């Protein structure tokens with residue numbers, strides 16, 4: 032029997048940032064897989080089976096969901112933000128690539144969501160108005176040397192840089208090491224934004240410079256945005272965060 036697996040992005044937290052297509056897919060699913068805190072956000076019907084799992088077991092979760100879809104059920108897998116950005120969609124295709132042949136006949140639908148970087152950008156202005164890149168600081172799935180190399184080259188290329196997974200209890204040092212590289216490659220006035228829990232009740236945004244950056248509060252719910260040489264502030268009244276934007280055009284470097 033061939034079933035269906037929808038990988039759906041829940042966005043960063045705010046309920047009205049979930050697309051109608053995601054809501055529709057979740058309402059029709061017989062089974063919903065995901066990290067426990069994402070499942071807690073859903074308003075599941077009594078007949079729907081929820082399959083919660085801890086964050087670090089992506090491939091096992093993908094294998095279980097695919098096995099169930101392959102038995103003919105209508106399965107959904109939820110991811111925070113967008114499912115294709117440092118998230119479950121890639122784990123699903125990795126599991127299919129290494130899994131049994133019949134998994135290739137499952138109908139796979141990826142329903143996009145708003146990724147954290149875009150939600151943060153919308154909150155503070157338009158920092159991604161010119162070229163940018165996204166780098167995960169987690170070295171769980173790649174060597175730290177690769178992170179350092181990519182960060183260095185992104186600085187050299189003068190991209191706006193979005194840092195996902197900047198720190199966790201198990202990886203408290205990475206953000207400090209990353210800022211050593213940033214400090215050696217970018218001027219101290221470079222704009223830095225710490226955006227935490229965007230779209231959630233405890234949302235906070237701190238706008239700083241590289242020289243004035245306080246890394247002590249950076250955690251797994253934070254996205255760190257590093258401006259390019261062109262990123263600037265538009266000041267507003269006292270006590271109100273300025274807008275941050277990167278102009279659409281820039282002079283030759």
Ligand SMILES: C[S@@+](CC[C@H](N)C(=O)[O-])C[C@H]1O[C@@H](n2cnc3c(N)ncnc32)[C@H](O)[C@@H]1O
Nearest residue numbers: 043112113118146147195196228229251253254
């Ligand atoms: C494993 S990645 C998943 C990214 C997700 N798939 C997305 O598209 O946003 C988790 C990281 O995304 C960022 N993030 C997710 N939700 C966020 C939010 N509401 N506010 C700020 N950063 C967030 C943080 O950097 C966090 O450590």
